[in-house]
Amino acid sequence: MSYAKLTREQIAARIARDIPEGAYVNLGIGMPTLVGNHLPKDREIFLHSENGILGMGPAPAPGEEDADLINAGKEPVTLLTGGAYFHHTDSFAMMRGRHLDIAVLGAFQVSVSGDLANWHTGGDAIPAVGGAMDLAVGAKNVWVMMEHLTKSGESKIVPRCTYPLTGIGVVKRIYTDLAVIDVTPRGLVAGQLVPGLSFDELQRLTGVPISPSGARAAA
């Protein structure tokens, strides 16, 4: 049976659907930023940006860009009515101090126990960490958004991260282009497999044992 992997936009839409009304959310740089394009219009969701913004809005119309109003990826953004600016130390208090409900982060690897590797590929690359480690330990729920497999077809869900760690045991849920996987004390539980993908095939592609969510729907 054949199946189609989700596009990045489709993964983003899945994540956006799972963000409840009133949540304070940080979307990491790169792929997770796409989630902002899919937030349900009928819910009030507060987007946080590490550089001192709550209530961050979408990109401005062309010509309306303001060099003093940018997101963590240094792209121009807007402020929603009711939004606020604050300085970096307050911003990271929000992140580290368990005030954010959800952080959506990209990843190179996630381990079976929820270890996250997303800041450094090691070797010759110049190391750069930004706010990744603060979000990893600080958000109430760390959700990872990533492709299930590397370009060469290896599982990015691994028994142990081989890339340098960002945080230990921090990931609660993994949204991939094949499924949604919860990290639980009993191991990884997979649900929402893309149409046409059997559980056995997902297990074959995934580097560690997973169990089907079964009767219990993904929380």
Next chain:
Amino acid sequence: MIDKIVPSIEAALADVRDGSTVLVGGFGGAGVPEELVDALIAQGAKDLTIVNNNAGNAEFGVAALLKAGRVRKVVCSYPRTADSHVFEALYRAGKIELELVPQGTLSERMRAAGAGIGAFYTPTGYGTDLAKGKETRMIDGRGHVLEHALRGAIALVKAERGDRWGNLVYRKSARNFGPTMASAAKCTIAQVYEIVELGALDPECIVTPGIFVTRVVKVPRKKTTVVPAEAAA
């Protein structure tokens, strides 16, 4: 009469010494005190340690300071950007030292310095390469890393408006590291686009009270800075 306003950017930086640790505000292009950094290049101090979120972009600002060979060490969270080639070349040639710090730890280390705290335990970075060699401790069942205060001899910050007592307000996300850095240095120099009379800044809305500011210098607003009509709100 107390007047922290200095007549020129050169006068503001006259006494920066070789070997100083200089805290430089800004995140990406927002809140970078570009004129002060340019003046620091002209001033000539060398062997500097620069604390900034990034390690310079393109060929201006911090990157120009690096290129001029004035910097011994960079303390930052994110030295790798699309156009950070000046830092990269120096780093690969072994001509500059890098202390990589998680962004929130960088900010909190400066807050601690400004608040008279010697060091603190944070869960950020526990069990990672960035905690190697540092003291750790379990607190409430969670691993924490001991991080020390980070103090500057000089802080260079960009604010929107200031008065002669050194009170400052910022603009949008250009605020970023400014208030924390202002508190963490022995000598804080703020560049502003506007100097206003005492009392013109709403006391309920002053972000950096003048006690944290040593000198204020006015710089002309750049044409490239887009300021929409609602900016003054």
